[in-house]
Amino acid sequence: MIQRRSLAALAAPLFLPTIARAQDGPWPNRPVTLLVPWAPGGSNDVVARLMAPGLAETFGRPFVVENRPGGGGSLGMTQVVRARPDGHTLLISSASNHVINPFVIPDQGYDVRDALAPISMLVDVPNALVVHPSLNVTDVQGLIALIKATPGGMAFGSSGVGSTNHLAGELFRLRTGVELTHIPYRGGGPALADMLSGTIKLSFQNLPTVLPAHLEGRLRIIAVCGDTRVSIRPELPTVQEQGVPDYAVRSWTGLFAPAGTSAEIRDRIADTTKRLLVDASLKTRLDALASEALWLNPSDTDAFVRREYDRWGPVLRQAGVTAG
Structure with missing residues (x-):
């Protein structure tokens, strides 16, 4: 028994490089989490579940939708912000998270514009x-x-x-x-x-x-x-x-990753979402939901989000919207 344990202890380090290579191999090398910061049944959840099968088929790994509601979406967003930036944790996010929460919940501990890396816009809701x-x-x-x-x-x-x-x-x-x-x-x-x-x-x-x-x-x-x-x-x-002048509120759904996720991974995902969004069967399902595809590449997604942020800040201050 002592001999077998000793041999196992000696052999264990020999396997560590192999395990490390498996964990750090080409992306994706394990299931990818599509985190939705809202409860099941909402539009972001629906979009995530529409996109997941096509992403899984393209990249050969499961894309698993995980709901993490709470805090007006801030709990799920924070989970992604803190995740390892290796492309295996992604955020299906909305205008609420990126444009409104920074003003409603100003003590989130990060600037959403910099803490998350854009991949693509998906849907106008x-x-x-x-x-x-x-x-x-x-x-x-x-x-x-x-x-x-x-x-x-x-x-x-x-x-x-x-x-x-x-x-x-x-x-x-x-x-x-x-x-x-x-x-x-x-x-x-x-x-x-x-x-x-x-x-x-x-x-x-x-x-x-x-x-x-x-x-x-x-x-x-x-x-x-x-x-x-x-x-x-x-x-x-x-x-x-x-009869209500100057009234317009739009929502949207986009795909984001933790800051530091490589541009190569984000570009690969963005190219796939573009292809999926023009697929006739997915477009039919979006039409049934009264939603329209709104694809933008990573850099244009970043510019879009920043414009929305600047636009709604003054309105939120005037309305006095707070987390309390």
């Missing part, structure tokens, strides 16, 4: 103003009148503090003068569940999250929040055209 049918309103002006006639105003739900849907509600409050109280959820899925049950009756949500319930008549979308109508759902009017 419209936001929607949705009500429970029991409110008996069918347009924005009817909703405004109802809120103003309700003592104490109304509550609205969103996918979380610092989400674009939170911003959509706050901007609606600023532009219309109505009294609204924010109820944050841990993602679009939980907010949708409470909308369907009637626990909350007003919400700003990503259009893909609420569109099926709208088409089934269980919820009512009375407006989309962009500055133009959604091309594949042109029957849905915008908030602006229903």
Whole structure:
């Protein structure tokens, strides 16, 4: 027994270089995590699950979607920021994480513009103003009148503090003068569940999250929040055209990696996402979700995110949006 243990101890160092080479070999050499910082069921989660099979097929390794909700997306983002920059941990992120959280949660401990390396933009996700049918309103002006006639105003739900849907509600409050109280959820899925049950009756949500319930008549979308109508759902009017000037909120989904991830790996992934987004079957599925492909290469993704950051900072300060 002593002899066998001694031989094993002597032999162990001989295997260490082999193990190290296996861990540090050409990317990817193990499953890749696509981390979604929101609960299952929201638009970022849906996009991640649409992209994962094509990425896995291309690179020959599983791309595993992992949900890490909490903190308006900041918990999952921080996990990726701290991950090893070897291309095996990636972030499916949104405007909420990159544009809003830095102002809502200023003590994150890092500058998101520098802590994450861009790979590509993926999808432009419209936001929607949705009500429970029991409110008996069918347009924005009817909703405004109802809120103003309700003592104490109304509550609205969103996918979380610092989400674009939170911003959509706050901007609606600023532009219309109505009294609204924010109820944050841990993602679009939980907010949708409470909308369907009637626990909350007003919400700003990503259009893909609420569109099926709208088409089934269980919820009512009375407006989309962009500055133009959604091309594949042109029957849905915008908030602006229903009498609320200077109102437009867009959401988007992009792919990012920890800072320090090599440009070679990021370029390979970006080239693959570009090919996947023009695939007819994936485009059909995006159309069904009322979302549009929005591909940009790594450098253009970085420029896009920085413009969005500069644009929304002043609005967030005016609205007084905070993590509390």
